[in-house]
Amino acid sequence: MLQVIIDKDVCVACGACVLSGPDVFDQNEDGQAVLVVDEPGESLRDQILESIEACPVQALSLVEHAVATAE
């Protein structure tokens, strides 16, 4: 499972992420980036990485969930 963080204070609503990652990102009514699904699956990794690169204000980041290990 992948977790994507969107920094709303930074997002300038340019829409670049929606063009690069249409299955991951959408825009709210203000134009700012929102997620289509809360926790995108592994198959969307490429779209996420491309959107992160395409974002002109570095508002997006990908957090890898650490595999839970019982100790």
Place this chain on the structure above:
Amino acid sequence: MTELTTARSETTVRAFPLPRTGCPMQPAPDYAVLRETEPVSRVKLTFNGREAWLLTRYEDMQQMLRDPRFESDIADPGYPLQFGFPLELLEQGIVQRTLFHMDPPVHTQHRMMLMPEMTAKKVEAMRPRTQEIVDELIDAMLAQGGPVDIISALTMPLPSVAMTELLDVPRDQTDLFYRWITSLVTQGTPEEHAAANTEVEILLHRLIAERTEKPADDLISSLILRNQERGGDLGPTDISALVRTMIAGGHESTMNGMTMAVLVLLSHPEQAAILREKPELAGQAVDELMRFSSVADHGTVRVAKEDAEIGGQLIRKGEGVICSLTAANHDPRVFADPNTLDFHRKEAAQNIAFGYGHHRCAGQVLVRMQMEVVFTTLLRRIPGLRLAKPVEELPFKEKALIDGLHELPVTW
């Protein structure tokens, strides 16, 4: 080249824009040299003799354009002004700043008033009408028969018609918009600019007043309503400035960008064949054409409001910085084999032809959609489309803020 390699001291100041020798579709050759030998270099603007720093590396531009110490204050004496902007009229309050010359937090407040109109969803809803306009213009081209100048037939009218429909102003106002924007970015005198500016302001203020009374289904009405919803902080002059931002961005740069992209497309028949075969590659093709041609090469400039270091170079408070977006979009650190056009290029979406940072083109989604429709429709409807003159005989604009052509004759 010789001059560059022999005189490589930090104090070398080169005349800017750099000479564009060789293929007019390729970047000025010195960009590639500077990028490797002196990525942050000194230049002197031929326009007004002001000196500035020139950035030629993608990464340095990313860093600078996100750094709040660099601002877009066009009135600062260190700002690398490259066209006859009427600063005295700005000081007198006769001309207002557009988004291009605002900085946060004011820039953010004004920009975010406009951005809800430019979402991917809203732009997608404009696609069918865009297709109709493009089809009508191509019908007229076909009826006329080749050769035709594709600028007057297609790449100039399309963005204008789309803009007049978006703003719901009569099509004949397009001339006024053009007069205003060309007086600003080309050789207009401050007086000519002031006259055109006043005409545009009168028109826009009238529309804003009318639509404040009676909002309709157009972009100006949407701005008025959104401003009211958000507390009404913006006055009619601010809303007018937002609309002028759109008009400024939506004419000259869109037209030149589309025209140069058509030229590049027709000069690469093997890539054109790929797109004709697979129209679903249109988005990627547009990214790559934008990257390759980067018509707004050196319009992205800032001035340092504090000392700051970029690419290992100290930039002092009050010094100007110019980004060569063309140089960034041909930086081999990001784009392998950068001078080759490749519609399958994975990293094409990372191009910064639309700018970088919080000033990223507000209309990029719209322009991209328009370009997708133009290129795929041209290739589908006129399979034999080709240049009517060799590239070396084409009239390229010289000393323009935005690269382009005066005329692009095509035939089929």
